[in-house]
Amino acid sequence: MKLGCSTILYGGHDLDIALDRIKAIGYRAVELCALPGMAPHLNLGESVAYYQDVKSRVSDRGLAIESIGASGTFGDRSKFLQVLDAAVAVGAPLVTTGAGGKMDDAASFKEVVRAVNDVVGECRARKVKLSVKPHVNNAVYDTDTAHRFMQEVDRAWVGLNYDPTHVWRNGKMETPEQTVGKISEYILSLRIRDVKGRQTSIGPVEGQIAPNGDLNLPALMKEFKKIQGVEYAVLEIVGTKDYAVAQVDDVVQRSFDYFSTLLA
Numbered sequence: 001m002k003l004g005c006s007t008i009l010y011g012g013h014d015l016d017i018a019l020d021r022i023k024a025i026g027y028r029a030v031e032l033c034a035l036p037g038m039a040p041h042l043n044l045g046e047s048v049a050y051y052q053d054v055k056s057r058v059s060d061r062g063l064a065i066e067s068i069g070a071s072g073t074f075g076d077r078s079k080f081l082q083v084l085d086a087a088v089a090v091g092a093p094l095v096t097t098g099a100g101g102k103m104d105d106a107a108s109f110k111e112v113v114r115a116v117n118d119v120v121g122e123c124r125a126r127k128v129k130l131s132v133k134p135h136v137n138n139a140v141y142d143t144d145t146a147h148r149f150m151q152e153v154d155r156a157w158v159g160l161n162y163d164p165t166h167v168w169r170n171g172k173m174e175t176p177e178q179t180v181g182k183i184s185e186y187i188l189s190l191r192i193r194d195v196k197g198r199q200t201s202i203g204p205v206e207g208q209i210a211p212n213g214d215l216n217l218p219a220l221m222k223e224f225k226k227i228q229g230v231e232y233a234v235l236e237i238v239g240t241k242d243y244a245v246a247q248v249d250d251v252v253q254r255s256f257d258y259f260s261t262l263l264a
Contacts (some may be wrong), residue, residue, distance in 0.1 A: 001225055001263045003256060004029035004066045004234035006191075009248055011039035011241040012116040015054070019061050021245065024259070025253050026105040028062040031096065038241065042068060042090070044082040051089030058090070066129065066232045067094035067161075067189055074114045074130065075100055078123070087128045089110060093190035094189055095123075096131045096161045099149070101139025109139040113152045121155045130138045131161040131188040132207065134170075136200050142170045150186045159188030163236065165195040165202060165213075166219055173198070184227050191236040192221075192259055194197040209251055210258040233263055 003129035194213030
C-alpha cells in the first residue's frame with residue numbers, strides 16, 4: 001500500500017508549495033482539498049483551463065490525485081455538482097466528505113441516506129464515487145452505523161472513507177482494528193494519523209503524529225493491508241494551517257517515516 005497526503009496539512013500555503021513538499025518527502029498521491037477557509041487548493045465553478053492546469057501541476061510532480069476533499073457538500077446539491085464536475089475535470093476517482101446529521105437520531109440518519117441517494121445518480125453519470133467518512137457526532141459515526149448506512153445506499157458508487165481516529169473517539173469504546181473487518185468490503189479510501197485520548201476533539205497536532213497517540217497503529221496497518229482495491233493510505237492531520245512550511249514539513253516527514261515502515 002502506498003502513502004498519500006492530504007493538502008489540508010498545507011492549508012495555510014498555496015497549492016504549489018503543498019505539492020512540492022508532499023512530493024519531496026516521498027508521498028505518492030494527494031487528497032486535493034476544496035475547503036474554503038481550511039485548505040482552498042481547488043476552487044469550484046472554474047473554467048476547463050483552470051482544472052487542466054491543476055491536473056498538470058499535480059501530474060508534473062509525479063503525484064496521483066487520490067480524491068477531492070470536500071467535506072459537508074453533498075447536502076448542498078448545486079455545490080456538490082460543482083465538486084463532481086471538478087473531480088471529473090482533474091481526473092479524481094473519488095470525492096470524500098462527512099455524512100453530516102446527528103448521532104443516534106433516527107430521523108437524521110434517514111435524511112443522510114436520502115441526501116446520498118438523491119445525488120448518487122450524478123456520481124454514476126460522471127463515474128466519480130462518493131466516499132463518506134464515519135465521523136464523531138455525525139449520523140454515521142461508528143462501525144455499526146457505517147454498516148447500516150452501506151445497506152441503504154448504492155454500493156457501486158458510494159463507500160466509506162475510513163479514519164480510525166473517529167471510530168476511536170465515538171464514545172462507544174471501539175477498538176478499530178477489531179471492528180474494521182465488519183466494514184472493510186465497503187471502504188474506498190483510508191485516512192491515517194494517531195490520536196491521544198478518547199475525547200471528541202482530535203486534540204493537538206503532536207498527538208496526531210504517529211506514534212505519539214493511543215492507537216495500535218501496527219495492528220491497524222496490518223488490517224488496512226488486507227483491504228482490497230484501496231491503493232493509498234492518506235495522511236490527514238488537522239491543526240497545521242497556521243504553521244510555517246518548515247513546521248508542516250516536520251509533521252509530514254515524521255508521519256511518513258513511521259507509516260512507510262508499517263505499510264511497506
